[in-house]
Amino acid sequence: MMLNTLLATVQDRTGMDPATLGLCSVQHAIETRRKQLDLSELEYLRLVQESSTEFVHFVNQIVVPETWFFRGGEVFTHIAEVIRQVMNSRTTPFRVLSLPCSTGEEPYSLAIALTERGVPQRLRSIDGVDLSSTAIEAARRGIYGELSFRQTTPELKSRYFRIVPGGLQLDPLIRESVQFQVGNLLDPGLLLWQKPYDLVFCRNLFIYFSPEARQRGLTVLVRLVTPGGLLAVGHAESIPATDTRFERTGPLGCFLYRRTREGIA
Numbered sequence: 122m123m124l125n126t127l128l129a130t131v132q133d134r135t136g137m138d139p140a141t142l143g144l145c146s147v148q149h150a151i152e153t154r155r156k157q158l159d160l161s162e163l164e165y166l167r168l169v170q171e172s173s174t175e176f177v178h179f180v181n182q183i184v185v186p187e188t189w190f191f192r193g194g195e196v197f198t199h200i201a202e203v204i205r206q207v208m209n210s211r212t213t214p215f216r217v218l219s220l221p222c223s224t225g226e227e228p229y230s231l232a233i234a235l236t237e238r239g240v241p242q243r244l245r246s247i248d249g250v251d252l253s254s255t256a257i258e259a260a261r262r263g264i265y266g267e268l269s270f271r272q273t274t275p276e277l278k279s280r281y282f283r284i285v286p287g288g289l290q291l292d293p294l295i296r297e298s299v300q301f302q303v304g305n306l307l308d309p310g311l312l313l314w315q316k317p318y319d320l321v322f323c324r325n326l327f328i329y330f331s332p333e334a335r336q337r338g339l340t341v342l343v344r345l346v347t348p349g350g351l352l353a354v355g356h357a358e359s360i361p362a363t364d365t366r367f368e369r370t371g372p373l374g375c376f377l378y379r380r381t382r383e384g385i386a
C-alpha cells in the first residue's frame with residue numbers, strides 16, 4: 122500500500138510512469154537504500170514520502186539517464202546548418218534549451234556541431250536542464266566513458282576530448298558554453314524568468330511519461346518555445362496531429378516541430 126502511494130507520488134511530481142521505468146529497478150533502488158540506512162522497507166517508504174532530500178535521492182536512483190553524443194545524428198547536422206544560415210541576420214544569440222539534458226551529451230553535441238560550422242559563441246546560448254541532480258553534476262564535470270561515443274566520429278573525439286582519470290573530458294571551451302541547472306518539466310514555475318527559446322530539445326522523456334503527464338509537459342513546452350521556434354522530440358515520440366500549437370517541419374529523420382501562433386493572445 123505504502124509502495125503504491127510512493128509510486129503515485131513519483132508519477133504526480135515527475136511525470137514518470139513507474140511501469141515504464143521497470144518495477145524491478147524501482148524495487149532494487151528501495152532495497153539498496155533502505156539497507157544503507159538500516160531501515161525496514163516500511164520505515165524507508167515513510168522517509169521518502171516525508172523528506173524532500175530523500176525523495177530527490179530516490180528519484181536520482183530510478184531515472185533512466187541513458188544518452189550519448191550525437192544521438193539521432195541527423196538533427197544536429199540539420200539544426201547547426203539552420204543556425205549557421207540565420208547567423209548573419211541575427212544580432213541576438215540563438216537560444217537553445219536541452220530538457221532533459223541528462224549527463225550533458227545532447228547540449229554539448231550541439232555546441233560541438235556549431236563550433237564545427239564556425240558559429241561564434243556570442244551568437245548562441247545553450248541551457249541544459251534535468252530532474253536528476255547527479256546527472257547535472259556529471260554534465261558539469263564533462264567526463265565520459267566509451268558508451269557515450271557510440272555515434273561520434275574518431276575525428277571529433279580526438280579534437281574535443283582528452284584522456285583524464287575516469288574517461289575522456291570535453292574541451293573546457295565547449296563545457297563553458299553550456300549552462301546547466303536542475304529542473305522539472307512539470308514544475309509550472311520552470312524557467313519563468315527566461316525568454317522563450319528558439320529551439321527546445323525534449324527527447325526521450327515523454328516515452329517514460331503517463332498520457333496525463335505528457336499533456337502537462339506539452340503545456341510547459343508551449344511556453345518555453347518561442348512562436349516560430351523549433352521543438353525536437355525523440356524518434357519514438359510525437360505530438361498529436363490534433364494539437365495545432367505545433368506543426369511538423371524539417372527532414373523526416375529529425376523529428377522536429379515548429380511552434381505555431383496558436384494559443385497566443
Ligand SMILES: C[S@@+](CC[C@H](N)C(=O)[O-])C[C@H]1O[C@@H](n2cnc3c(N)ncnc32)[C@H](O)[C@@H]1O
Pocket residue numbers: 134135136137184185186187188189192220221222223224227250251252253256304305306307323324325326355
Ligand atoms: C533517457 S534521458 C534523455 C536524455 C537526452 N534528452 C537524450 O535523448 O539522449 C531521460 C532523462 O529525463 C530526466 N527526467 C525525467 N523526468 C523528468 C522531468 N519531469 N523533468 C526533467 N527531466 C526529467 C531523467 O533524469 C533523465 O536524465
